[in-house]
Amino acid sequence: MHELVQAVLDSDEKTALHQVINALTTSEKRYFLRTEILQTFANYCHNAQKPAYFFHASSIGELMHHTHEMIFQEGETWFLLRPWIGSQQIWRLSADLSRFDQMTPEALLDVRDRFVDRAQSRILELDLRPFYKDSPTIRDPRSIGQGLAFLNHYLCDELLNDSAYWLEALFNVLHQSHYESIELLINDQIHSGQEMAEQVKQALRFLKVRSNDELYSEVHEQLQELGFEPGWGNTAGRASETLELLDRLITSPEPAILEAFVSRIPATFRVVLVSIHGWIGQESVLGRPETTGQVAYVLDQARSLENKLREDIQLAGLDLLNIQPQVLILTRLIPNCEGTQCGVRLEKVDDTENAWILRVPFREFNPKVTQNWISKYEIWGYLETFAIDAEAAILKQLGTSPNLIIGNYSDGNLVAFLLSRRLKSIYCTIAHSLEKPKRLFSNLYWQDLEDQYHFSAQFTADLISMNAADFIVTSSYQEIVGTPEAMGQYESYKCFTMPQLYHTVDGIDLFSPKFNRVPPGVNEKSFFPYSQADDRNSGLQSRIYDLLFTRQDQTTIGSLADLNKRPILALAPMTPIKNLAGLAECFGKSQELQNHCNLILVTNNLDLGQTTSFAVAEEIKKLYAILGQYHLHDRVRVIGMNFTSIELGEIYRAIADRQGVYVQPAHFEAFGRTILEAMISGLPTFATQFGGALEIIHDKDNGFHINPMNHEEMAEEILGFVTQCETEPQHWQTISDRAIKRVQEQYNWKLHTQQLLLLAKTYGFWSYVSRDDREALLQYLDALFYLLYKPRADLILEAHMRR
Template sequence: MNELLQSVLNSDEKAALQQLISTLMASGKHYFLRNEILQIFADYCHNFQKPAYFYYSSSIGKLIQYTHEIILAEENFWLVVRPKIASQEVWRLSADLSDCKLMSPQAFLDVSDRLVNRYQPNILEIDLAPFYKNSPSINDSRNIGQGLAFLNHYLCNQLLNDPQHWLEILFRALRQLQYDGINLLIGDRIRSGVQLAQQIKQALKFLSERPANEPYEKFHFYLQDIGLEPGWGNTAARVSETLALLDRLIDTPQPAILEAFVARVPAIFRVVLVSIHGWVGQQDVIGRDETLGQVIYVLEQARSLENKLSKEIQLAGLEAFGIQPHVIILTRLIPNCEGTSCGLRLEKVEKTENAWILRVPFAEFNPEITNNWISKFEIWPYLETFTNDAEKELLTLFHGRPNLIIGNYSDGNLVASLLSRRLKVTQCNIAHSLEKPKYLFSNLYWHNLEDEYHFSAQFTADLISMNAADFIITSTYQEIVGTPDGMGQYESYKLFTMPQLYHVVDGIDLFSPKFNLVPPGVDETIFFPYTQTQHRDFDLIKQIDNLLFHSQDPQILGDLDAPDKRPIFSVATVSSIQNLTGLVECFGKNQELQKRCNLIFITSKLHPSEANKPEEAREIQRLHDIINEYNLHNHIRWLGMRLSGREIGEAYRVIADRQGIYVHFARFEAFGRSILEAMISGLPTFATQFGGALEIIENRENGFIINPTDLEKTAQTILDFLDQCENNSEHWQEVSQWMSQRIINRYNWNAHTTQLLIISKMFSFWNFVAPENNEARDRYMETLFHLIYKPRAEKILEQHMRSKR
């Protein structure tokens, strides 16, 4: 980057940079983010009549493309540049451009604090880099998120380099496996890795003479006599295959063999899924708007996990020992549950044999608060006592410890890290949507946002849990490190300031193998292609078609003049992030879209009086204002009502019956379940460029990625697609089929759960191999918890103790 800067400063382009700085200063602002920087530079090129190549190909053009933040200080000009993914540099240029210097992260955080007049010398610095320094690390940023593959290669190399040492470690790791006192895989008669290798060969010779489908029960006495306990398989063929994998792994370690063997190791039977703050229930109880997607995700993951673990137990030959999977969704019990099941302590998960929702109440500090639902932004004071109570409940229900704890969202991840630390259990984190990158400048101006959002507690909880986690699964690569055009969610925790609270100079190692890309699926009994007419309910089709296009209801706004026009469809919560107001304004400003299409969208609320918080009320009112401003009542249908999953699934298909399209217009979307649901249903789907949609859709030549900040270009992108559909009668069907198949092949729960369990087993093994790597890190996390998080949470509790609902 220094070379590029010098090429600007030592050429005629220096004058252009000076003019650009003057333009920025004339705006009266001091802080600029990437989108604004690019727009200002584009305007500069236009106003100064620069040639076409200048914007992209000049040295200053390249510099601006790499620049993600600019700060104008009194005497200096600060650039945060990102020469490549997962890499940031801070450069300070003097006002006259005579001096250019690479700066430390600390210096940049200091100038950021000064920008908001909250500079504090000798502020606490949080630096996690030392805890990752001696750990295995991915070298190539393109492989970030492929932690399992990396560890497989790393461990196989270790086996090759020091086979005797690693054979003994592998032996000790396998020998510790048991279930309620039942030894699995290796018994006491085998006392070393060398002996294990010998007994495997003896067992393989014995099994080669048995019928392939002979049940394990018929020959288990022989295996146990030579030290091999249950868990290798349920038939002679299965046991032989598993032993052969281990034999090959010992002789010729290869990543594919290691992964195949680990997949068969019976190491996980009891799993906890932590999801705290939502209304975690089933059917009509599913979630509140702010957590609806998370609750659906957790329920579907629980079903998939139980199903997968049942199959693993069966194939391992452990059913005869009474072993069965046990999955618990841990959430909070809400006494004032509004007639839902959220006041029940224990509820069985539908379509499962042994998966349960366990609800533990919050300790009663102020019943006006704790007896009711609590927003995800207010929940922090209750998590430590909740963890204490939940630990006792879990140990009682499981009759022992779980094998895996999976946290969801910031609060669930913090509880998962506390439980994992106490129970010495492997911890997985899932966030999908971290608040810090969603709310611009939320860390810089946290003081101003504290009363409403309490970001100081949340961002600290995020730092603790993501570093304490044994592994993190994400739905997309960009969730970790973004794209060349923008930072990832986890990357945003690498370097930031909370003025007058602390500086984070290195908050997370993005190259750690703990990051693993494991996208979820959708419930294919609810969401499936519209062409699968044999699975559709004719009466439901008629009901949903009438609801979307014709019926009158107090919770429906709009009466279509021409119901047969092609529908543009969207399903979203009402929030500034989901940006339905932007979609309606885009539609309202474009007469051609109104001429050719109707806009139909579903939210859970229609009136500001129904909102749970001020931001939601403001967004609902804005929607009404935009509809009135552009006189859209005869061109739109706004359904402000909660539909069941089955009804939503049919709604996508009814729109597809009419060859409609789906638009996801969020300002930022980490992943976007509705994108999966719409695509698998067969709807050509247009989705925001800011977030995970880039990876879900894999933007094709005809383009389905949109910029929600550019209404005119978005409208034209949709119109271009409609033109192609009119010019080619097969075009809509071709896109529909491609999108359906994309989701069916790539985003399914079986693949998700298979990968999740393999990763869990691998990191459990890694923790066994190198436990000392985690102890210092976990002690550091405890310090952050007690000295920063708890005081912030206690301040929220003080407010709650004075509160009356």
């Protein structure tokens, strides 16, 4: 970057840089983000009548597009540059534009503190970088999120370069495989890696003359004499295939062979999914508005995991030993459960044989608080004791430690970390959505927001859990490192300040192979194409049609004057970030869109009296005001009530029946569960360009990206599609078919679960054989928990005790 800036300073473009800086500093602001910087530069180019290339292709244009932050401090200009995805550099430009020097992250953090007048001469610095310096590292930013593929290549290279060590490590892993007291795979007849390699060849010679369909029980005794126990396959043919993969892995290791072999090894039987804040039940108890998507995700994942584990056990031949998979969803028990099952300790997950919701209560520090549901922002004071109590409950239920613990959201991940430390289980983090990047400058102004959000505890918990995880699952690439235009959620933890609390100099290694993109699926029992008429319930169809288009009661607002217009559907909780009021305003501003379409908004609640959140109440008031301001009561319907997933599926299909469209107008959406639901139902979908939809939807091929911040542009995008469908009726069907195909092929729970269990096995092997000293990292994270997190959490608990 130094060469780029020097090219600006050594040319006529230095004047342009000076004028852009002057234009920014004429306002009272001193801290600018990328959009403001580019807009100011664009205005300069226009006013100075620069040629078209200047904005993008000049040296200063390139510099401005790489600049994500600018801070003006004491005459100097500080730049946060991203030369490429996953990379951040800090540069300081002198007041006279004569010097441009690269600076340290520590220096930038001091400048940020001074900006908010909360600087101090000494502050705790957190730097996780030393713990990753000897670990394998991904080099190409395009490969971030493909940790499994990278690790497979790395392990195969190690097998070739140091075959004696890695052969012995592989033997030890297989030799120690067991289920409770039952030996699996290799017994004490084999004493070393070299002996294992020889015995594998003998076993293959023996199996070669047996029928492929012969049950494993018929060859078990002979294989046992050679040193092999059950787990290789349910038939002689499958056992032969698995042993052949091991033989090839030993003699000529290749990533594809390693992955195929590991996928067959029985290593995971007991899984715990941690989702703390509760309100998890069947169908009608899918969380509170801010957690509904996560709860649906966890329930679907539990069902899919149990099915896949059962299949793997059967194919490995272990069902003959009466081995059964066990899946637990760990959450909190809520005594005042409002007539739901959330006060019941144990509840079986529907459509499973052995998956359960295990509810553990918070200790009654103050029953006035702990008897009730507690917001995810207030939950931090209870997590340590919850983890202690949950450990005992898990061991009682499972009879032993789980093989895999999966954390969900920030609180669930912290509890998963604490449990995995005690139970010695493989630990996976799934953040779903991180609060820090969703709320601009939330770390910088954390003290002002502390009473409401307690970000000091949450951001510290995030740092601990994401670094403690054996592997991290994300739904999209951009969740990790964003795009060239915007930082990713995890990237926002790379370098940040909590003024007067601590500086995070290097909070996460974005190039670590622990990151893996594994998108979720859709519950295809509830969400399926509108064209599958035989799978639809006619009575439900009639009720949903009535609700969407005609019914009038306290749960609905508006009456559609012309039912022949094409319907636009949006479905989301009534929260500011979901931006339903913004979509209504966009619709109200576009008379042309109103001429062609009706707007139907489906949300959870419209009753101000039932709302405890100030932000939600303000959003409801805003929607009411927009409906009145633009006189939309005969063109917009709003339905406010809770639905089961079956009902939601039929809502999407009812709109598809009328060749409508789905719009997801959120200001930011980490992934977008409703996007998948709408697409698989057959609805052409318009989704926010800020978040995971960038990867789900191929713009103008199987859906459309929209900018919810620009109402005119969003209306034009929707209107363009609608009018094209009127002149080319087949166009709607084309996009609908492509949307269905996209979800069915790329976003299904079978693929998700298969990949998740493969990750657990591979990272479990890596954790066992790695020469890295992870214990040093974990002890550092323990210190952060007790010295940073716990004092902040105790303050929240003390406040709750006084209620």
